[in-house]
Amino acid sequence: MVCLPALTVLACAYVYSGGRGMRCIFYELTGLYCPGCGSGRSLYSLMHGDWRGVFEHNVLFLPLGIPALAVFLHEFFRLMIPGLNLKPVFIPQWLTTSCCILIFLFWIARNLPPFSFLAP
Amino acid sequence: MATCPYCGSTVSFNAKFCQECGAPLPEVPVEQTEPAPYKPVSFPEEDAAPIPQPQPTPPPQQYNVPQRVPPISTGGLLAWSIITLFLCTIPGIVAIVKTVGINKATTVVEQQDRMSSARTWCIIGTVLGVLSLLGSLYSNGVI
Numbered sequence: 001m002v003c004l005p006a007l008t009v010l011a012c013a014y015v016y017s018g019g020r021g022m023r024c025i026f027y028e029l030t031g032l033y034c035p036g037c038g039s040g041r042s043l044y045s046l047m048h049g050d051w052r053g054v055f056e057h058n059v060l061f062l063p064l065g066i067p068a069l070a071v072f073l074h075e076f077f078r079l080m081i082p083g084l085n086l087k088p089v090f091i092p093q094w095l096t097t098s099c100c101i102l103i104f105l106f107w108i109a110r111n112l113p114p115f116s117f118l119a120p
Numbered sequence: 121m122a123t124c125p126y127c128g129s130t131v132s133f134n135a136k137f138c139q140e141c142g143a144p145l146p147e148v149p150v151e152q153t154e155p156a157p158y159k160p161v162s163f164p165e166e167d168a169a170p171i172p173q174p175q176p177t178p179p180p181q182q183y184n185v186p187q188r189v190p191p192i193s194t195g196g197l198l199a200w201s202i203i204t205l206f207l208c209t210i211p212g213i214v215a216i217v218k219t220v221g222i223n224k225a226t227t228v229v230e231q232q233d234r235m236s237s238a239r240t241w242c243i244i245g246t247v248l249g250v251l252s253l254l255g256s257l258y259s260n261g262v263i
Binding site: 025026034061064065069076078096103 | 191193194195198199200202203205206207208209210212213216217219220224248252255256
């Protein structure tokens with residue numbers, strides 16, 4: 001848990017330097033796109049200010065990934081540094097369930113021909 | 121009223137001498153009627169209506185009232201699950217599904233078990249994702 005911020009910085013530095021994104025094991029085994037496919041390229045586009053590219057590679061990366069990273073870091077520092085007196089983040093049950101359903105629908109849709117625009 | 125056995129005149133029932141002839145009248149024995157012995161009235165058993173036995177009260181119905189367990193903060197775990205999803209899909213999906221079910225638990229123990237399970241899947245997905253990232257870094261000559 002302590003090395004996660006350092007690893008995140010390393011990964012961002014790697015992506016910014018133009019390195020090839022991580023290989024998706026699910027895609028290599030099944031030939032189907034997973035919900036995370038294209039997130040590395042989306043992060044690369046975000047770092048270079050290519051907003052169109054952010055949504056082209058993975059449309060869920062910006063609305064889900066960035067808030068998730070922010071909440072994760074908030075909770076991480078709340079637990080690691082109690083002196084900050086940060087309040088825990090309470091997410092309503094309906095929002096949690098909606099995120100889960102949205103991810104499943106996105107996963108299925110991006111592998112269907114009519115929704116090929118969702119594929120990376 | 122009685123009759124004198126000597127002169128045949130009518131005399132009173134309890135008289136001791138006849139008022140006509142003066143002859144002594146025989147004593148009439150008084151029938152002693154004893155009170156009938158007490159016989160308890162008994163109803164024939166075959167005609168007696170059966171005493172209804174009190175029906176045992178059925179046990180109170182136990183409805184499956186869902187227990188309300190105070191919800192716990194799952195924001196951090198949900199965020200971690202989403203990040204794990206982007207790092208490694210399958211453990212991330214499982215972690216998200218487990219996180220959704222945390223606050224639907226009916227007991228505190230079940231809630232803690234689900235939270236622990238979601239955390240475990242997040243750790244698995246994070247480790248696999250980090251290994252994949254390190255593999256990519258190595259294959260590209262960064263490290």
